[in-house]
Amino acid sequence: MIRTGLDDDLDPGPRDEADPLSHLRSRFVGAQSPLVYLDGNSLGRPLTVTAARLAEFVTGEWGTRLIRGWDERWMELPTTLGDDLGPVVLGAAPGQVAVSDSTTVWLYKLLRAGVDAQLRRDPRRTEIVVDTDNFPTDRYVAEGIAAERGCTVRWVEVAAHEGLTPELLAEALGERTNVVVLSHVAYRSAYLAPVPALAELTHASGGLLLLDVCHSAGSVPVELDAWGVDLAVGCTYKYLDGGPGSPALGYVAARHHGTLAQPVQGWMGHAEPFAMGPGYRPAAGIRGFLSGTPPILGMLAMQDMLALLEEAGIEAVRAKSVALTDYAVALSDAWLAPLGVTLASPRDAERRGGHVTLSHPRMREVVAALWADDVLPDYRDPHGLRVGLSPLSTSFEEVHRGLASVRALLQPD
Incomplete structure (x- = not known):
């Protein structure tokens, strides 16, 4: 001792x-x-077991199955892994989570989809609400989409050692509110946002809530379904141990499937990706939010950590x-x-x-x-x-x- x-x-x-x-x-x-x-x-x-998993993948699935691996498992891995993540760390029912892309790409796709849906519903909803101490990527993406879609960013000033409180958010909400972008855990201060209260306020104003769980998934309990979160993104290389640059996760609540259209229309999100047809027709459900070929190697390590989190x-x-x-x-x-x-x-x-x-x-x-x-x-x-x-x-x-x-x-x- x-x-x-x-x-x-x-x-x-x-x-x-x-x-x-x-x-x-x-x-x-x-x-x-x-x-x-x-x-x-x-x-x-x-994790030590991950080294064996990666080596076995190279000599086994990749080395022997080759292109057959796509038909046998890889094509479905973004959504099957998403369904595994859902109950263990996200509080999400099946069919709402997928793993692919980076956090920045997921942020762009889901925020842009939410903004466009809100503008279709009410063209006056032109304010994207973001706090001033949110993670830089979240702020930058919000600014870029606001410029693209003729919107403005409604900045909420927060104390650096705190974060977005219900009182501060209530002052920023109104009939122009489009989407609120919120980090569950603030990247600098570690402020833990009271998501249920913030979601309730957002919905009462007619807005949508996009939650960033990068600094909470795998460390702090998350209940996306129970809290009424509309959209969520998160990385997998922090507490989920996916490794450097491992793909991110995206969540779209089932109630929004079929009404939100993601803007990066790639072949992997097509209803029939191998039809190679002349037009884009999105796949049903969360699969319709995929874009390009999924990074299979980057999904392997987090499977081991997910098993450990479930055990603990x-x-x-x-x-x-x-x-x-x-x-x-x-x-x-x-x-x-x-x-x-x-x-x-x-x-x-x-x-x-x-x-x-x-x-x-x-x-x-x-x-x-x-x-x-x-x-x-x-x-x-x-x-x-x-x-x-x-x-x-x-x-x-x-x-x-x-x-x-x-x-x-x-x-x-």
């Missing part, structure tokens, strides 16, 4: 010993190495996530606050996702020094060191070592 010289309530040893998920950590590549990885909300560690249970994963972030906050209060560090995330765990951001004017240089010493958080302006804690692969002892390194770098000579 590690002894720190601290009060027992800051000792990581008892926490790791009591962690009911600690035995799963050994399944991740490099988890037992000296490297401290505090950036799991940017890129997850791979998302509620247990969330409980571990809360314990880890609470511990990071406690260490920061004890060690870093006296050195001028402030918490740039909600202190209340019920309002916080799976990471914690710590602010200090020197954090950019601190992060650079940490990386050189195999301690890997990430940096976000302004002055933010982001501690991303992937619940199944991160230990309390790892958090302890990481923040001890931050303290050492901030202490005066």
Whole structure:
């Protein structure tokens, strides 16, 4: 057991010993190495079983089945994998989720589809509502679509350490509201949006809600169906461990199938892709939102992580996530606050996702020094060191070592 010289309530040893998920950590590549990885909300560690899966795919399905693989499994993988993701991490019934493209492409397709449907219903609905601290891609895509479709972006000013509250959203909604673009967990502060309340307000105004679950899927319980979310997008290389550049997920609530038309009309979304006909006829359901050839290799790794998440249970994963972030906050209060560090995330765990951001004017240089010493958080302006804690692969002892390194770098000579 590690002894720190601290009060027992800051000792990581008892926490790791009591962690009911600690035995799963050994399944991740490099988890037992000296490297401290505090950036799991940017890129997850791979599972050891994934190496065997990828090798077997090359020598098996790809190497022996060749083009037959498309007929045998690959053509349906975007939707079958989507149906697997639905109940485990998204709270979505079958037929509403597909895996393909990138988050940016899904954002464009679903936001543009929603905007166009709303304009057809009421040409006066010309405002896309976005908060000023939303992830850059979400903001950029919204601005681009607004310019394309003759709309405007209704910006909602939010505090950097908070996010979009029901009170702030209510002030921005009205008869011109088209689509509200919202992140479930804010990428900088980790603010956990109260989605049910925000969805209710959006629908009462006549708008649609598009939810970005990039920083929550696989770490925080998501209930897209129960919350009444209309559209959702999310990446799979963070808590879902799909690997660098793995394809994103898109969700379209079943009630919108047949009424929303996606704008990137590719052969994979055609009702008969191999008919190679002269005109486009969209496939029914979520398949009609596909565009190009699906990236099969990029879908393999997340299948292993999905199985592990199902084994652990998302509620247990969330409980571990809360314990880890609470511990990071406690260490920061004890060690870093006296050195001028402030918490740039909600202190209340019920309002916080799976990471914690710590602010200090020197954090950019601190992060650079940490990386050189195999301690890997990430940096976000302004002055933010982001501690991303992937619940199944991160230990309390790892958090302890990481923040001890931050303290050492901030202490005066």
